Amino acid sequence: xxxxxxxxxxxxxxxxxxxxxxxxxxxxxxxxxxxxxxxxxxxxxxxxxxxxxxxxxxxxxxxxxxxxxxxxxxxxxxxxxxxxxxxxxxxxxxxxxxxxxxxxxxxxxxxxxxxxxxxxxxxxxxxxxxxxxxxxxxxxxxxxxxxxxxxxxxxxxxxxxxxxxxxxxxxxxxxxxxxxxxxxxxxxxxxxxxxxxxxxxxxxxxxxxxxxxxxxxxxxxxxxxxxxxxxxxxxxxxxxxxxxxxxxxxxxxxxxxxxxxxxxxxxxxxxxxxxxxxxxxxxxxxxxxxxxxxxxxxxxxxxxxxxxxxxxxxxxxxxxxxxxx
Numbered sequence: 001x002x003x004x005x006x007x008x009x010x011x012x013x014x015x016x017x018x019x020x021x022x023x024x025x026x027x028x029x030x031x032x033x034x035x036x037x038x039x040x041x042x043x044x045x046x047x048x049x050x051x052x053x054x055x056x057x058x059x060x061x062x063x064x065x066x067x068x069x070x071x072x073x074x075x076x077x078x079x080x081x082x083x084x085x086x087x088x089x090x091x092x093x094x095x096x097x098x099x100x101x102x103x104x105x106x107x108x109x110x111x112x113x114x115x116x117x118x119x120x121x122x123x124x125x126x127x128x129x130x131x132x133x134x135x136x137x138x139x140x141x142x143x144x145x146x147x148x149x150x151x152x153x154x155x156x157x158x159x160x161x162x163x164x165x166x167x168x169x170x171x172x173x174x175x176x177x178x179x180x181x182x183x184x185x186x187x188x189x190x191x192x193x194x195x196x197x198x199x200x201x202x203x204x205x206x207x208x209x210x211x212x213x214x215x216x217x218x219x220x221x222x223x224x225x226x227x228x229x230x231x232x233x234x235x236x237x238x239x240x241x242x243x244x245x246x247x248x249x250x251x252x253x254x255x256x257x258x259x260x261x262x263x264x265x266x267x268x269x270x271x272x273x274x275x276x277x278x279x280x281x282x283x284x285x286x287x288x289x290x291x292x293x294x295x296x297x298x299x300x301x302x303x304x305x306x307x308x309x310x311x312x313x314x315x316x317x318x319x320x321x322x323x324x325x
Contacts, residue, residue: 001259002286002287003259003287003289004287004288004289004292004299004301006295006298006299006301007289007292007295007298007299030092030227033093034093034094037093037094037098038093038095041094041098041294042098043297043298044295044297044298045101045102045295045297046101046105046296046303047101048103049104049105049107050104051071051073051074051104051107052072052073052074052075053070053072053075054070054072054104055069055070056068056069056070059117060136060140061120061132061136062129062132062133062136063120063129066117066120066133066136066137068115068117068137069097069100069103069114069115069117070114070115070116070148071103071104071107071113071114071115071116072107072149073108073112073113074111079145079146079150080111080112080113080150080151081110081111081154081155081317081318082112082113082141082148082150082154082155082156083106083107083112083113083114083115083155083158083186083313084114084115084116084117084134084137084138084141084158084167085099085102085103085106085114085115085116085158085163086116086117086157086158086162086163086166086170087099087116087118087159087160087162087163088163088164088291088294089161089163089224090162090191090225090228091122091127091130091165091166091228092121092123092162092224093121093224095118096116096118097118099116099160099294101294101296101297102160102294103116105306106310106313109306109307109310109311109313110311110313110314111314111317112154112156112313112314112317113150115141115148117133117134119137119166120133122227122229123227123228123230126230127228127230127232127235127237128232128235128237130162130166131166131169131237131238134166134169134170135170135173135174138157138170138182141155142155142180154317155182155183156184156185156250156313156316157182157184157186157250158185158186158187159186159187159188159190160188160189160291160293160294161188161190161191161262161290161291162191162228163188164187164188164190164191164192165190165191167190168269169237169240171185171250172236172240172243172246175245175248175249181248181249181250182250183250183251184251184316185249185250185251185253186252186253186309186313187252187253187255187266187269188254188255188293188309189255189256189257189262189263189266189290189291189292189293190254190262190266191262192239192241192265192268192269193239193242193265193268194225194229194233194234194238194239195233195234195242196265198261198263198265198268199264200260200263200265240269241265241268241269246272246276246278247276247277247278248277249273249276251278251279251280252270252273252278252281253280253281253283253312254266254269254280254283255283255285255305255309256282256284256285257284257285257288257290257292258284258286258287258288259287259288259290260288260292261290262290263284267282281312283308285305288302288305292305293306
């Protein structure tokens with residue numbers, strides 16, 4: 001089985017370090033797990049980019065204010081497109097701060113303002129709390145684009161893993177509520193089906209040992225899914241692939257990775273969107289694991305994936321320059 005050589009080397013080093021570490025006396029607490037994920041992100045990502053402005057604002061949400069990072073790539077009098085970025089972590093761990101390297105890269109490379117909310121995490125904010133915070137941020141951006149220096153007609157949503165679920169969920173929430181769709185949805189290794197157990201989950205069980213120790217945490221019966229969705233895994237607002245109608249959603253770019261337990265549900269969502277008449281560009285990467293696009297600090301190929309993602313964003317935001325329309 002092919003695994004990206006840079007990722008394979010990193011994983012082997014990580015497993016060797018774990019083997020030399022003393023055995024834990026008790027399972028890690030939720031806060032310890034969150035710290036572990038934060039530390040892992042620091043080790044695998046690139047440095048954040050230099051931008052013209054980075055600030056925090058408070059966005060009113062259904063359960064209180066949502067701390068939100070706003071990144072502006074450059075000074076200009078012209079309105080810039082806006083990308084609403086939802087961080088990954090299964091809606092249980094991580095924060096937009098952990099994904100600042102990718103967020104600032106998106107701002108610079110796609111030449112857009114990026115708005116990234118620190119939505120309420122489960123279990124403190126149980127389902128559908130994270131989704132409702134995500135949708136509140138999206139609607140705030142549409143209403144406040146002018147104040148941000150943005151273009152309300154060029155607002156897109158994006159996310160990796162759990163953030164991909166939220167980006168897809170926001171599109172379905174907009175449809176359900178009769179609101180305006182984003183101009184595009186960018187879904188990278190998205191969590192699409194919290195209830196099923198696809199072939200790629202079974203495959204991941206088989207090779208989890210060789211490629212990484214996070215299998216237990218990502219397993220559908222593991223702590224992330226249980227804390228995030230509890231008994232709501234078949235709710236179509238949780239498992240977006242189960243929604244009754246996917247027509248008239250925003251066009252999508254869906255990125256999947258071959259060695260990702262979420263691979264097959266991402267592929268299934270591509271099929272579901274296409275069957276509903278939604279335009280979808282699907283990029284599938286061989287030899288790549290879950291969250292591979294964020295691993296630019298250890299795998300140059302991951303930066304190439306992000307370059308393709310951000311290049312597509314730039315095209316979507318500036319389509320008229322290519323088409324004359």
